[in-house]
Amino acid sequence: MKRMSLFCMLFFGSIVAATPVAAKVFLRVEPSPLPPADKTGIQDVVLLWPVRDLSVATKLHSQGYRVFLQCESKDLAAAVVTADRAAVTGMIVTNVAAASQSPAAEQLRSYFAAHKSLTFRMLVPGGKQPQMKGRLVVERDGVLQVSTPSSQPWLDTNLALVRLAQLMDQESVPILYDFHWDMSEALPDAWHPDAGAYALSIAEADAIRSDVTIDLPGSLQRALVADDPRAWTLWKAIMPYLDFSSHAPTERVLPVVNLGVIVDDAQASYEAINLMARHNLAFESVRPSGLTPARIASWNSVVVFCRLHKEAVALLRKFAASGGMVVFVNTHDPFPWHSAPPLRRESRATVYAVGAGQVVELAEQVVDPENFARDLRRLIGKERSALALWNSLTALVTGYHEQSRPDITLYLVNYADQPDNVQVQVKGRFTRVRLEAPEEPCCVTLPFVQRGSFTEFMIPALRITARVHLDSARESSGAP
Amino acid sequence: MRWPKSAALASLTLAMLPHPAILCSPQNRSFVHQKRYAMGTVFEIVIYDEDLPRSDAAARAALDEVVRLDGMMSNYKPESDLSRMNRGAHFQPVRIPRELYELIEESLFYSRQSDGQFDISVGPLVDLWKAALAGGPLPTAADQASALRCVGYKKIELMPPDRIQFHSDCMRLDLGAIGKGYAVDRAAEILNARGIHRAYIDAGGSTIYALGAAPGGHAWRVRLRDPSRKLGPEVMLIDTSVSTSEQSAPSSLQGDAPGHIILPGTGKPLQTRYAISVTAPSATASDALSTTLLLLGPTKGAALVETLHNVSAIWIDPDGQRTLAGDGVRFFLTGEGHPIHVSPLKNRNAATSRAAKELLP
Numbered sequence: 001m002k003r004m005s006l007f008c009m010l011f012f013g014s015i016v017a018a019t020p021v022a023a024k025v026f027l028r029v030e031p032s033p034l035p036p037a038d039k040t041g042i043q044d045v046v047l048l049w050p051v052r053d054l055s056v057a058t059k060l061h062s063q064g065y066r067v068f069l070q071c072e073s074k075d076l077a078a079a080v081v082t083a084d085r086a087a088v089t090g091m092i093v094t095n096v097a098a099a100s101q102s103p104a105a106e107q108l109r110s111y112f113a114a115h116k117s118l119t120f121r122m123l124v125p126g127g128k129q130p131q132m133k134g135r136l137v138v139e140r141d142g143v144l145q146v147s148t149p150s151s152q153p154w155l156d157t158n159l160a161l162v163r164l165a166q167l168m169d170q171e172s173v174p175i176l177y178d179f180h181w182d183m184s185e186a187l188p189d190a191w192h193p194d195a196g197a198y199a200l201s202i203a204e205a206d207a208i209r210s211d212v213t214i215d216l217p218g219s220l221q222r223a224l225v226a227d228d229p230r231a232w233t234l235w236k237a238i239m240p241y242l243d244f245s246s247h248a249p250t251e252r253v254l255p256v257v258n259l260g261v262i263v264d265d266a267q268a269s270y271e272a273i274n275l276m277a278r279h280n281l282a283f284e285s286v287r288p289s290g291l292t293p294a295r296i297a298s299w300n301s302v303v304v305f306c307r308l309h310k311e312a313v314a315l316l317r318k319f320a321a322s323g324g325m326v327v328f329v330n331t332h333d334p335f336p337w338h339s340a341p342p343l344r345r346e347s348r349a350t351v352y353a354v355g356a357g358q359v360v361e362l363a364e365q366v367v368d369p370e371n372f373a374r375d376l377r378r379l380i381g382k383e384r385s386a387l388a389l390w391n392s393l394t395a396l397v398t399g400y401h402e403q404s405r406p407d408i409t410l411y412l413v414n415y416a417d418q419p420d421n422v423q424v425q426v427k428g429r430f431t432r433v434r435l436e437a438p439e440e441p442c443c444v445t446l447p448f449v450q451r452g453s454f455t456e457f458m459i460p461a462l463r464i465t466a467r468v469h470l471d472s473a474r475e476s477s478g479a480p
Numbered sequence: 481m482r483w484p485k486s487a488a489l490a491s492l493t494l495a496m497l498p499h500p501a502i503l504c505s506p507q508n509r510s511f512v513h514q515k516r517y518a519m520g521t522v523f524e525i526v527i528y529d530e531d532l533p534r535s536d537a538a539a540r541a542a543l544d545e546v547v548r549l550d551g552m553m554s555n556y557k558p559e560s561d562l563s564r565m566n567r568g569a570h571f572q573p574v575r576i577p578r579e580l581y582e583l584i585e586e587s588l589f590y591s592r593q594s595d596g597q598f599d600i601s602v603g604p605l606v607d608l609w610k611a612a613l614a615g616g617p618l619p620t621a622a623d624q625a626s627a628l629r630c631v632g633y634k635k636i637e638l639m640p641p642d643r644i645q646f647h648s649d650c651m652r653l654d655l656g657a658i659g660k661g662y663a664v665d666r667a668a669e670i671l672n673a674r675g676i677h678r679a680y681i682d683a684g685g686s687t688i689y690a691l692g693a694a695p696g697g698h699a700w701r702v703r704l705r706d707p708s709r710k711l712g713p714e715v716m717l718i719d720t721s722v723s724t725s726e727q728s729a730p731s732s733l734q735g736d737a738p739g740h741i742i743l744p745g746t747g748k749p750l751q752t753r754y755a756i757s758v759t760a761p762s763a764t765a766s767d768a769l770s771t772t773l774l775l776l777g778p779t780k781g782a783a784l785v786e787t788l789h790n791v792s793a794i795w796i797d798p799d800g801q802r803t804l805a806g807d808g809v810r811f812f813l814t815g816e817g818h819p820i821h822v823s824p825l826k827n828r829n830a831a832t833s834r835a836a837k838e839l840l841p
Binding site (some may be wrong): 327 | 556
């Protein structure tokens with residue numbers, strides 16, 4: 001249901017955009033007292049509209065917070081009037097789908113234009129608490145039921161959600177996502193979520209390079225205000241992750257990708273793309289209309305989840321002919337390469353040789369997203385993969401670089417609850433590999449090897465998160 | 481994958497618990513559920529007990545034990561006892577922890593019972609094909625022959641009480657087909673020792689142990705893997721384990737996708753359409769037997785099961801063809817609306833090891 005809203009929101013591609021930002025943590029709090037910002041380490045707090053007592057916002061502002069109001073798009077008119085009068089920094093707008101019928105895009109855009117003193121964020125619905133899940137879930141009818149999405153550890157991540165939201169154009173309002181805490185494993189008298197859950201949420205947003213809203217349970221908020229030592233012990237365990245996240249590079253960066261995903265119905269393709277993200281396929285998603293020679297220049301593989309116009313097919317034919325790998329999902333269209341016999345026919349796929357590359361046509365929807373993602377990784381192969389992790393079933397990796405610069409920063413997140421040695425392979429020959437982590441101030445130089453066109457290294461005992469800076473020869477001479 | 485999943489894929493989909501009202505609210509619950517990542521999978525424990533703090537501590541201790549065993553038996557962690565042995569046992573006898581020695585001894589029992597189809601020395605072959613599964617090229621015939629030379633359980637010499645020597649210069653043991661089961665058994669022992677008598681332990685779905693009965697006195701009802709989606713196989717477990725094994729699913733994009741279960745005799749991935757589920761008194765036994773019986777196939781496998789005690793097995797293929805064997809827990813085929821009784825026992829072997837003491841009459 002929530003995901004439906006996301007995909008309705010995608011319809012508003014021209015007004016809500018995803019711009020890679022600094023991955024700020026917004027803390028959604030109750031409209032009641034909170035310790036000052038210099039004690040919590042948080043800068044941005046969110047109050048749910050309507051706010052009965054606006055003095056709460058004023059008080060929070062005086063304590064050093066930037067205050068955001070979260071409202072539905074239908075309430076935006078009233079909320080911005082209030083925001084203009086109170087000490088409010090910006091608005092987080094939800095339920096944009098509902099706006100698709102009435103005020104519509106232009107009206108929302110007019111609010112953004114008319115209130116330039118306010119910062120706007122569009123909330124992407126459908127976020128999940130990042131966590132490593134087991135197979136057991138408890139259902140309401142008393143049946144202990146198992147979901148079996150995978151024989152491997154199942155990670156709930158928001159990477160695909162954000163990447164799909166980033167399908168939209170790059171110009172207007174940044175997005176952020178949120179989620180609700182999973183309380184199913186909470187013992188009655190325990191602090192829940194624990195510090196590890198907060199830390200993982202902060203780390204994931206950092207790795208995705210997206211803002212996130214995290215709920216502060218009212219009980220914890222009150223306990224912090226009351227100086228409950230247990231509450232502060234928990235919060236002090238979270239603060240290093242807030243601090244680490246706030247020190248991430250903030251300049252506009254581009255994701256490291258080797259795989260393009262062409263999609264026009266994000267809902268239909270979501271689960272396959274979610275599993276591709278979970279299996280660390282370095283991808284970016286584009287709409288068919290966004291397919292240009294410049295866009296595909298950094299790819300060596302493409303997955304197509306939708307029908308394409310003739311020009312796009314021609315572009316992909318040229319891409320394949322020069323050595324690219326193209327996978328069409330659920331396609332029955334005639335293509336120019338059908339004039340030659342296929343290289344081989346499998347039970348569900350037909351493979352064509354096109355110049356130096358290949359086109360694989362899958363004749364059905366993705367039935368098993370887990371296997372599809374694994375098959376895709378294998379089809380792409382190590383030589384084409386921009387990023388790869390070995391023996392790290394619970395870790396997620398993303399990579400970013402600045403435009404026209406070869407240096408890469410990797411963001412790693414371990415969803416398991418104990419440290420793991422993570423072996424990393426990155427396309428490119430780097431001359432220095434530096435590690436920073438919340439428990440490891442920047443930077444520790446890691447040993448690495450260059451193997452062919454790849455750089456390989458191991459991150460020892462990755463706890464929850466780390467950043468790895470891969471420097472080219474030019475950069476390593478001047479970097480700290 | 482760190483622990484090659486010889487016994488793979490989920491088997492359980494349902495466990496009936498008869499106290500619906502108390503399950504939903506954290507404030508009013510009678511169970512503890514914890515999970516931990518170890519051995520390349522997620523171990524989960526559900527404990528039903530009125531004393532929640534005790535249950536919480538017991539589950540934590542049991543999962544700590546699983547992590548400890550991962551540290552001992554991992555062939556991925558260079559500092560593990562298994563890795564240390566793998567590095568040194570080519571040259572001279574290597575002393576290892578007694579429990580690791582006994583687990584290797586038990587593994588060799590299954591190797592003998594299966595005439596070498598179950599073989600913990602298959603590691604070099606598994607690694608070879610694992611690389612192909614991860615996107616590397618398919619191994620050449622020369623690669624396979626080279627790895628095959630390192631395999632063979634008869635080249636493992638046990639030197640009681642706790643030393644091992646390899647009679648091969650490239651042998652490497654891998655307990656991925658039995659280690660998770662052993663860890664589940666140890667977790668069950670720890671829960672028992674802490675006074676927990678109703679618990680459900682799950683190692684990534686491939687091996688499950690039901691400690692005691694489910695709340696209300698019922699057995700734990702477990703639905704098994706059914707590639708046909710027609711039979712609806714289930715078992716009712718009390719102080720019993722069930723493991724499921726199945727070859728990797730064929731690739732939707734490529735026809736030559738290798739599987740993760742390798743035939744030690746040929747060095748190539750097993751070609752089979754079956755999924756197998758095995759029940760046994762211990763998770764160590766069910767884990768090892770599920771791989772063994774998948775490799776043997778239903779004809780030879782059923783013959784082996786008939787020599788064992790308290791073991792049941794069911795092979796199911798995608799067409800719904802099934803083979804049942806053993807005298808252990810009965811299987812129910814809910815898709816057919818009536819219970820299926822497994823065949824009676826006959827032709828028992830002589831006991832030769834700890835495993836034999838449990839399984840052989």
